[in-house]
Amino acid sequence: MSSTEFIQQLINGLSLGAFYALIALGYTMVYGVLRFINFAHGDVFMIGAFCGYYLSPRVLPYFTGGLTPLGPVAVLILTMLACALLGIAIEKLAYRPLRSRPKLTVLITAIGVSLFLEYGGQFVFGADPKSFPELMPDRALEGTGALTITTTQLAAFIVTIILLVALTFIVKRTRLGMAMRALSNNPTAAALMGVNIDTVISFTFGLGSALAGAAGILFALSYPSIDPLMGLLPGIKAFVAAVLGGIGNIPGAAVGGLILGVVETFVGGSVFSTYRDAIAFALLIVILLFRPAGIFGRTQVEKV
Amino acid sequence: MNYRHIKKWLLLAAIIVSAVASQFSGAINAYYLQIIIFIGINIILAVGLNLINGYTGQFSLGHAGFMAIGAYVSAYLSTEHGAGFFRAIGGTNFFSISVLFTGVLIAGGLAAAVAGLIVGVPSLRLKGDYLAIVTLGFGEIIRVLIQNTDAVGGPRGYSGIASYTTLFWTYSIVAITIYVVVSLIDSTYGRGFLTVRDDEIAAEAVGINTTRYKVTAFVLGAFFAGIAGGLYAHSTTYINPSGFDFQRSIEIVIMVILGGMGSTAGVTFAAILLTLLLEYLRFVSGYEWLPEIIRRIAANRVIIYSLVLIALMLLRPQGLFGQLPRRGLPIGSARVKRTKLPPHAA
Numbered sequence: 001m002s003s004t005e006f007i008q009q010l011i012n013g014l015s016l017g018a019f020y021a022l023i024a025l026g027y028t029m030v031y032g033v034l035r036f037i038n039f040a041h042g043d044v045f046m047i048g049a050f051c052g053y054y055l056s057p058r059v060l061p062y063f064t065g066g067l068t069p070l071g072p073v074a075v076l077i078l079t080m081l082a083c084a085l086l087g088i089a090i091e092k093l094a095y096r097p098l099r100s101r102p103k104l105t106v107l108i109t110a111i112g113v114s115l116f117l118e119y120g121g122q123f124v125f126g127a128d129p130k131s132f133p134e135l136m137p138d139r140a141l142e143g144t145g146a147l148t149i150t151t152t153q154l155a156a157f158i159v160t161i162i163l164l165v166a167l168t169f170i171v172k173r174t175r176l177g178m179a180m181r182a183l184s185n186n187p188t189a190a191a192l193m194g195v196n197i198d199t200v201i202s203f204t205f206g207l208g209s210a211l212a213g214a215a216g217i218l219f220a221l222s223y224p225s226i227d228p229l230m231g232l233l234p235g236i237k238a239f240v241a242a243v244l245g246g247i248g249n250i251p252g253a254a255v256g257g258l259i260l261g262v263v264e265t266f267v268g269g270s271v272f273s274t275y276r277d278a279i280a281f282a283l284l285i286v287i288l289l290f291r292p293a294g295i296f297g298r299t300q301v302e303k304v
Numbered sequence: 305m306n307y308r309h310i311k312k313w314l315l316l317a318a319i320i321v322s323a324v325a326s327q328f329s330g331a332i333n334a335y336y337l338q339i340i341i342f343i344g345i346n347i348i349l350a351v352g353l354n355l356i357n358g359y360t361g362q363f364s365l366g367h368a369g370f371m372a373i374g375a376y377v378s379a380y381l382s383t384e385h386g387a388g389f390f391r392a393i394g395g396t397n398f399f400s401i402s403v404l405f406t407g408v409l410i411a412g413g414l415a416a417a418v419a420g421l422i423v424g425v426p427s428l429r430l431k432g433d434y435l436a437i438v439t440l441g442f443g444e445i446i447r448v449l450i451q452n453t454d455a456v457g458g459p460r461g462y463s464g465i466a467s468y469t470t471l472f473w474t475y476s477i478v479a480i481t482i483y484v485v486v487s488l489i490d491s492t493y494g495r496g497f498l499t500v501r502d503d504e505i506a507a508e509a510v511g512i513n514t515t516r517y518k519v520t521a522f523v524l525g526a527f528f529a530g531i532a533g534g535l536y537a538h539s540t541t542y543i544n545p546s547g548f549d550f551q552r553s554i555e556i557v558i559m560v561i562l563g564g565m566g567s568t569a570g571v572t573f574a575a576i577l578l579t580l581l582l583e584y585l586r587f588v589s590g591y592e593w594l595p596e597i598i599r600r601i602a603a604n605r606v607i608i609y610s611l612v613l614i615a616l617m618l619l620r621p622q623g624l625f626g627q628l629p630r631r632g633l634p635i636g637s638a639r640v641k642r643t644k645l646p647p648h649a650a
Contacts, residue, residue: 112613
């Protein structure tokens with residue numbers, strides 16, 4: 001493989017990895033505060049894509065003339081809001097009543113919610129794939145020489161970076177962010193310090209879901225065919241990414257997503273291309289067997 | 305329990321009854337016969353999964369993968385080598401068919417058991433959520449591998465399988481499965497499975513080899529799933545990898561959860577109930593006098609699964625016949641309104 005091809009694959013891989021990173025962040029945040037893997041998270045990503053699909057024709061007509069570039073931004077923000085609300089609703093209805101119950105119960109409920117979103121989506125939206133509208137013109141950029149970088153890829157990069165910066169700001173510099181970190185570290189102490197557990201958990205779900213919704217829109221821009229079952233595989237892969245980076249660790253999720261995206265792209269371009277989806281599972285098994293804490297995770301000491 | 309002594313006789317009786325019933329199976333409507341056979345197959349699957357999920361507490365979401373292996377291995381053996389076998393043994397009669405069928409079923413079961421071993425090994429290091437995802441991954445990997453194997457038809461499926469499954473085969477195997485699982489759990493050795501579920505660390509502390517129990521559970525559960533798969537293949541005569549996907553695994557998981565994890569009678573009952581319900585739903589989607597929306601929901605039965613799962617977990621997590629874990633606060637404690645802390649609270 002020549003160096004140009006290598007760099008091209010790298011760029012494609014990072015681009016794919018950005019989506020996984022955004023979804024993985026949701027997984028990792030929820031795990032941090034609840035020690036629970038939200039199976040239904042990948043389906044919030046799918047709902048985000050469909051929100052974009054249904055909102056675009058209704059919202060874009062208001063942004064004509066000089067405002068046209070703001071149209072897609074509006075769709076993105078509205079979708080993120082909708083997904084945040086969805087995430088908060090799911091937490092309140094399905095997970096909160098079970099907070100004191102054994103982990104298995106919540107896990108099964110999460111599977112139920114995931115199935116409900118997927119097949120409910122099939123019921124409401126129809127099972128056939130839909131074509132996502134072109135929110136922005138998709139052209140290759142000039143001046144990149146032998147490499148191809150499309151405007152969509154660039155937009156995805158930029159939005160992802162903005163969201164990552166915003167998330168880091170929220171988590172490190174705001175009181176709610178501090179509350180999230182406190183809750184993740186020691187819930188009893190956090191509660192004693194006056195942190196409202198329910199509010200912070202809701203906020204965490206909302207934040208993670210908003211990111212997943214954003215990932216949904218960005219993904220649909222690059223791969224315009226959307227269907228209600230599209231969230232399953234990216235969801236599982238994003239989970240692998242979160243575990244790779246160290247579940248519960250926010251920068252870890254982002255890094256894990258990027259690594260997974262790159263690995264998957266290289267595998268897809270190689271001799272083993274039919275195993276491209278299986279590589280994520282293989283990676284998961286390898287990590288869990290040899291370094292379950294992930295790249296940035298700390299090994300948990302289990303006190304007996 | 306009191307029936308310990310008569311269990312052997314019950315097993316024998318069940319086998320005889322199913323043999324007799326099988327003779328009359330020509331008198332039943334072919335469609336109903338198929339359903340009754342499916343019920344039997346689902347019971348075997350559910351009881352096997354109950355050993356893994358219910359009695360040993362290892363949450364496995366890839367059971368359909370084991371079934372698939374059993375189905376494909378037995379189908380391949382009977383179709384490709386059946387003729388050769390019959391030539392060798394001197395003819396196609398009840399005896400030779402029985403021997404062949406038993407052979408391919410066991411082969412399918414053993415192949416699935418090997419897969420169970422492979423899946424069981426990572427389970428030693430993984431708990432709860434992680435195990436669930438890894439088993440789900442294995443189920444999908446198995447399915448993808450089969451899909452990529454042209455020798456068994458790949459995505460087109462494998463057709464032309466001989467129709468060997470009868471009431472006799474199905475229900476004698478159901479009886480054997482239930483007998484094995486119940487006897488196992490009821491024995492001194494078998495209590496070990498329950499200890500792994502209840503408190504792994506305490507179990508290790510008293511000298512129970514949790515590794516061995518977990519792997520045994522997976523291997524046994526997979527073995528029975530493989531046999532069920534073989535029965536399934538020789539009943540429907542056509543199998544396709546998409547019939548062994550995550551949805552199929554979930555169907556079996558729901559049977560186990562509905563029945564009550566850790567109650568063989570419960571999951572048997574739930575398997576019967578759910579198989580019948582599924583068939584009924586197929587009918588409902590044909591009743592023209594029902595409003596369109598109900599018909600569509602019935603046709604899309606996974607929505608109902610998911611709501612059943614969620615409702616079960618919220619309202620009755622122990623299922624129909626299971627028991628709540630007896631740790632922590634007593635069940636009927638006073639309802640104090642306070643915020644519940646997340647599970648990693650000190």
